[in-house]
Amino acid sequence: MIKVRGLTKSFGGQPVLRGVDLDVPDGSITVIIGRSGGGKSVFLKHLLGLLRPDSGEVMINGTDITHLGSRAMDEVRQHYGVVFQGGALFDSLTCFDNVAFPLREKTELGPDEIAKRVEQRLEQVGLAGVGAKYPAEISGGMRKRVAIARALVTEPEIVFFDEPTTGLDPVLVNTIHRLILTLHRAYGFTAVMVSHEIPEIFELADTVAMLHEGRIVAVGPPAAIQGSPNPVVQQFIRGEPELKA
């Protein structure tokens, strides 16, 4: 269970988060939508312990992580898997080694067992056989899928996705969404995802939350968001340009 209360953060006097409240129940898929530059990545980085808030709390399974030291934070991160916006694969490693990396560095598994698990993950994301390639040698969509394989290889309890489909063509968007859904059914992790893909994410999400001007202005099941009376929400999901008085 992730519970965020009153989270605020400014950069150089410029407020980005102005009091975010959000609950993410165990095993659900929560998708955060909102304008580009609206602070979605910044919000996610608070959940990951990469940024410290000016005020507010982030409870992960009952622990407020905003005051944790790096050792204790690493303890919490043992349960995390993260897919970064650009994939954040290690350039110097092959795709196979990228996926194997968390297992090699953090577990006592032998090379055969690691190879087996990595092959299995790559197959799950439809990339059996590209293990020997370097990230620079494959397409953007493939890189995102390798990143998903890497995030899931340690069987994390909570998986964070920062725009896993941005910049991909519509077919690939659906492929990746279906992949996330399949893996979610298989492993039952809690997912927190930032996405712009409207309307596709309404098929995927259990809960949709809209971040606008530093606050969550609407939160609920997809149907409730689609039917929301809030004009800001309607404007966003219809893709209308903003009207500034």
Next chain:
Amino acid sequence: MAEPAVPVVVRPFEIIGRRTIELIEVLGRFGSFFLLALVSMVTPPFKTRAFVDRLHYIGYRSLLIIILTGAFTGMVLGLQVSLTLSRFGSEAFLGPAVALSLIRELGPVLAALMVTGRAGSALTAEIGIMRITEQIDALTVMALSPFRYLVTPSILAGIVTFPLMTALFDVVGIFGGYLVGVKLLGLSEGTYFGEMRTFVDLHDVMTGFWKSLSFGAIVTWVATYKGFYVGHGAEGVARATTQAVVLASVLILVWDYFMGSILP
């Protein structure tokens, strides 16, 4: 965001004060970065593979440029020093003159400047790109220390490889001087190496050794720091790379003078 109004006469002091505080902050961060690197060199977990990788990256891949610049530095020295010495009729001292200049001064400094240009800039760019593409964040959220994978092995590799590369530079340079002095200008081989053996002491070699070792630490320290705290975007990486090369080069020369004045 409105700042409190300050009387005009106080403004300059306010600016000086703010700049001073910023400078102290940056210096503190720069210093504690190095301390943290030193501490993580002697406390587990050690990232041996990353270290070997860095030896290859900083050391092995700089060999060609070291041999090339070493040879020409020695040849230029051979030529210029023979010209000077012949005016005093003391060509016999060409060997020790070339060897001492290389071992005490030019070897450590030029080798360090060459490696800064080749490997230091690449190190800053590589770590900077890892920062802006969130690879450093990826390590952090895997509960792995990016510092131990990227910074510590690089600085350690710098400390190990710089003295070795300086030694190579010196040896190649001495042979460059030999080529010009003996093969071209006709000095006897026995004189060139014999006088060198008489005049070059262990403490000269140690001076060069300590210099090159500290240059290794300085170059990799600056390069990794600039990469680790790179600004936003591709321009950030470009700027950091330039800054790293300039700062490392200036520090090499300043530190060289300092070492020269405290070492025998």
